Structure formats: structure tokens, C-alpha cells
Amino acid sequence: MSQIISHFRSSVEHSRQEVQDRAHEWAESQGLETKYVDLAVHFIGASGIPKMDVVGTADPYFVAKLDSNITFISSVQPNTLSPVWNELWKVKNVPSHANLHIEVLDKDNGNITDDYIGNINTTVAPGAKELTIEGPSLRRNRGTFWLKIDSEPSKDTKPETRAYIFDGPIRYTRHFSPTVGRLTNLDDARLYSTWKMYLRGVRLFFGDTEQPWNKNYKAAQTIFQGPASIAVRSTIQAGHRLLYARTSSNGFGIVESAKDVMTILYGGQEGTISAHRVKPAVYTYIISIDDDSFRFSETGAAFFVDFASKHALHSNCAQAVRYSGEFHPRPEGGWEDFNDETPDDQVHWELVIDNNSGTYSPDPMMLPTLKELLEYNFPGFRIHAWDHNDPRLAASREACRAYALSKRGVQQDELQPHIHGGETVLHDVSVRSANGVPVGSPPANGIPTLT
Numbered sequence: 001m002s003q004i005i006s007h008f009r010s011s012v013e014h015s016r017q018e019v020q021d022r023a024h025e026w027a028e029s030q031g032l033e034t035k036y037v038d039l040a041v042h043f044i045g046a047s048g049i050p051k052m053d054v055v056g057t058a059d060p061y062f063v064a065k066l067d068s069n070i071t072f073i074s075s076v077q078p079n080t081l082s083p084v085w086n087e088l089w090k091v092k093n094v095p096s097h098a099n100l101h102i103e104v105l106d107k108d109n110g111n112i113t114d115d116y117i118g119n120i121n122t123t124v125a126p127g128a129k130e131l132t133i134e135g136p137s138l139r140r141n142r143g144t145f146w147l148k149i150d151s152e153p154s155k156d157t158k159p160e161t162r163a164y165i166f167d168g169p170i171r172y173t174r175h176f177s178p179t180v181g182r183l184t185n186l187d188d189a190r191l192y193s194t195w196k197m198y199l200r201g202v203r204l205f206f207g208d209t210e211q212p213w214n215k216n217y218k219a220a221q222t223i224f225q226g227p228a229s230i231a232v233r234s235t236i237q238a239g240h241r242l243l244y245a246r247t248s249s250n251g252f253g254i255v256e257s258a259k260d261v262m263t264i265l266y267g268g269q270e271g272t273i274s275a276h277r278v279k280p281a282v283y284t285y286i287i288s289i290d291d292d293s294f295r296f297s298e299t300g301a302a303f304f305v306d307f308a309s310k311h312a313l314h315s316n317c318a319q320a321v322r323y324s325g326e327f328h329p330r331p332e333g334g335w336e337d338f339n340d341e342t343p344d345d346q347v348h349w350e351l352v353i354d355n356n357s358g359t360y361s362p363d364p365m366m367l368p369t370l371k372e373l374l375e376y377n378f379p380g381f382r383i384h385a386w387d388h389n390d391p392r393l394a395a396s397r398e399a400c401r402a403y404a405l406s407k408r409g410v411q412q413d414e415l416q417p418h419i420h421g422g423e424t425v426l427h428d429v430s431v432r433s434a435n436g437v438p439v440g441s442p443p444a445n446g447i448p449t450l451t
Contacts, residue, residue, distance in 0.1 A: 036159035048143035118142035174251035258380030
């Protein structure tokens with residue numbers, strides 16, 4: 001049945017794209033000028049969704065696409081047949097003849113594939129819309145979906161060169177895996193958490209610039225080059241799926257102010273004062289080409305011990321990224337002169353970000369662009385973008401870690417990936433493979449050491 005539904009979805013997507021392409025070709029042949037609009041799509045909710053689980057009801061979410069060029073993935077609404085999302089999606093420079101395609105799915109936490117409920121196709125004409133969710137069998141009714149579209153003419157002088165630009169809100173999801181926490185014997189959920197944040201205007205700043213994998217870096221060669229690389233990538237991609245799994249228990253939020261960024265950076269053991277303060281910690285990040293997402297986790301997270309590249313793990317072994325490296329928060333001027341008696345909301349916070357990634361070796365000439373992008377997304381934060389060889393970076397990073405050790409009760413083995421006994425994430429991936437999940441196997445001599 002899953003193969004039939006998959007084939008149906010693929011056929012629908014192909015037919016829809018073919019119709020769009022022919023419409024665009026016809027408009028061009030007639031010398032018609034394409035008009036561009038800025039959209040605000042308000043996804044309200046749905047009702048009448050069929051019961052998908054033997055036990056319970058459904059955990060619905062949806063994936064929306066504009067002409068297959070930009071994608072929006074909603075939050076998961078647990079145990080309901082009448083989900084209310086109330087989520088907003090703003091996109092600039094959209095052709096006025098664009099198609100909005102929405103697939104509604106049921107999150108199945110026990111399987112790698114989620115249940116398909118149905119799909120919707122509509123224009124981007126403004127107004128409130130009540131739409132039928134069409135199922136895979138003879139276009140049967142699978143419920144009703146409500147949304148509202150606001151539209152205004154694009155103000156961009158060259159919208160055709162910067163089409164489908166995501167414009168907010170800045171949404172994020174926090175993924176935390178109890179499995180990883182159990183395997184690594186960690187009580188602090190932050191140390192087995194990953195974040196995915198959707199940044200505004202990535203292509204406005206970076207254009208088509210990409211950072212390909214570093215062909216001169218041995219660990220990257222192991223991942224992307226040679227016959228054994230297929231097995232290495234399969235294992236890393238299985239780890240990525242585990243760490244970035246979408247479940248009904250994911251945390252969701254929106255960044256609207258500097259305070260929201262501070263809240264994401266809070267850390268420490270639950271029940272302690274430090275749990276509600278900005279944590280002196282270093283994070284590993286990548287900016288993805290696929291969806292313009294900013295993906296990161298604490299550099300000291302123990303799940304990294306299994307993998308050849310922290311950045312490849314976050315990128316899902318992408319051949320290229322927009323940018324990658326590490327970052328850390330700090331009070332204005334650095335952690336070395338900070339006093340914990342100063343409340344966080346009375347501090348001018350800064351983010352120090354770099355290009356410290358051997359796997360992708362990002363071009364240092366793009367650091368000013370990276371700085372502009374983050375200033376655009378995080379007003380209220382001062383951004384320092386420094387090359388990985390800059391002595392200011394080393395001093396600031398070490399001051400951050402020293403403060404964590406001396407003032408916040410962080411242990412030395414939390415600063416670098418370390419297993420406190422028990423199984424590893426790689427072992428868990430292997431077990432899943434043995435149980436029929438196609439994740440691949442590591443090379444005979446094991447995964448290369450962390451670099």
C-alpha cells in the first residue's frame with residue numbers, strides 16, 4: 001500500500017509541475033510579463049481528518065510548497081482529527097500564477113515513513129479559502145483545510161532574479177532524542193538536542209554561493225569519495241534521521257526578539273538557576289542549501305563521538321552547504337569580565353561565529369556576508385564573524401569554556417564529545433538496521449575519528 005501511495009504522490013507532483021511549466025512557457029510565448037507578489041499565507045487548521053491509527057486518532061502535520069521552489073513544514077498536532085495550526089508563512093517575489101501544493105500527513109513516531117492523508121492544490125490568489133483534502137483513492141474527501149492568503153505587489157526591482165525568498169517568521173524546532181540521552185547516560189537534555197531554525201533572506205545575502213565539501217580534507221574524503229564512502233554516508237545519514245526526527249514531542253517556537261534568542265541559548269540542569277540563564281557553550285552549525293535552515297547543537301554533545309564529521313552529521317552529508325562552522329554567545333566584551341550577579345536581561349549580548357569547519361572549509365571572504373545575514377535575522381545581538389585562525393576567536397572561545405567550568409558547574413568531559421559508558425548512537429543505528437531499517441553499515445575498520 002505504501003508503494004502505491006508513494007507512486008500516486010509522485011505522479012501528482014510530476015503532473016502538477018508539468019502543467020506549471022507549460023503555463024509558464026505559454027505566457028512567455030505570448031510576451032506576457034510575469035507579475036510578482038509578496039505573500040503572507042496563514043495556515044489556520046483542518047477538520048474531518050480520518051482516523052489513521054489503531055490506537056488513538058492522528059498526529060497531523062502538513063508540508064506546503066510553492067511551485068516546488070520553497071517548502072514550509074508545520075508543527076505536529078498530537079492526537080487530533082481537527083488540528084489547529086495558526087501558523088504564518090511569508091514569501092517574497094512569488095509569481096502571481098504560482099501554485100500552492102499542500103500534503104497532509106500523520107506523524108508515525110514508530111516508523112520511518114509517515115502515513116499519507118491527502119493533498120490540496122490552490123492558487124495564490126488572496127482571500128480566505130476552505131479547501132478539500134483529496135485522498136489517494138478516487139480523489140475521496142479526507143477532510144477540510146482552512147487557510148488565508150494576503151498578497152501585495154513585490155517592491156523588489158528585480159524579483160525574477162530573487163524569486164521565492166523566505167521572509168519569516170523565523171521558526172525553530174528543537175529535536176531531542178531520549179534514545180540518545182539513554183545511550184550516552186546524559187541527564188542534560190540540551191546535550192542530546194539539535195535545533196533547526198529557518199532564517200530569513202538567506203538567498204538575498206548569499207545568492208547562489210555554496211561551500212562544497214573540502215576535497216583536500218582526509219575526513220571529508222572518507223565521507224564523499226571512494227567505494228567505502230557509500231557505507232559511511234549511510235551511517236551518518238541514519239544518525240541525522242535519529243537526531244532530527246520529527247515527532248509530536250518536538251519543541252516549536254518563533255524568534256521575534258533578542259529575548260527569544262536568549263531563551264534558546266538558556267542551558268543547564270533543570271531545577272537550577274543556570275537552567276534559565278544564557279549558557280557559556282560552543283555550538284556546531286551549518287546553513288543548509290536545501291531549505292535555508294540554520295542547524296546546530298552543542299559542540300560537546302556526546303552523540304558526535306560516532307561520526308567522522310560534526311558538520312556532515314548536521315548537513316545530512318550534503319555535497320555543499322551555504323556556510324558552516326561554530327558559534328558561541330557572550331556578554332558584551334567577552335566572558336572574562338562577566339559577573340553572574342548581573343541579570344541576563346541587563347546584558348548586551350553578542351554572538352561570535354566562525355568558519356571552523358574542515359569538512360566544508362568555508363571561504364573566509366564570505367564572513368562579512370554571514371555577519372549581515374545574522375544581523376538581519378537577530379536584531380539586538382551584535383555579531384562578530386571571525387576566521388577560524390583569528391586569535392580573537394581562540395581567546396573568546398576559551399574564555400567561554402573557562403566560565404562554564406568555573407562558574408556554571410559544567411564538567412570538562414561535557415566540552416568535547418565523550419561517552420559515559422553504555423551503548424553508542426552508532427550501535428543504536430546498527431540495531432535499527434538489523435531490525436529492517438535500511439541505514440547502511442560502517443566500514444570494516446569503523447568510522448573515522450572525530451575531526
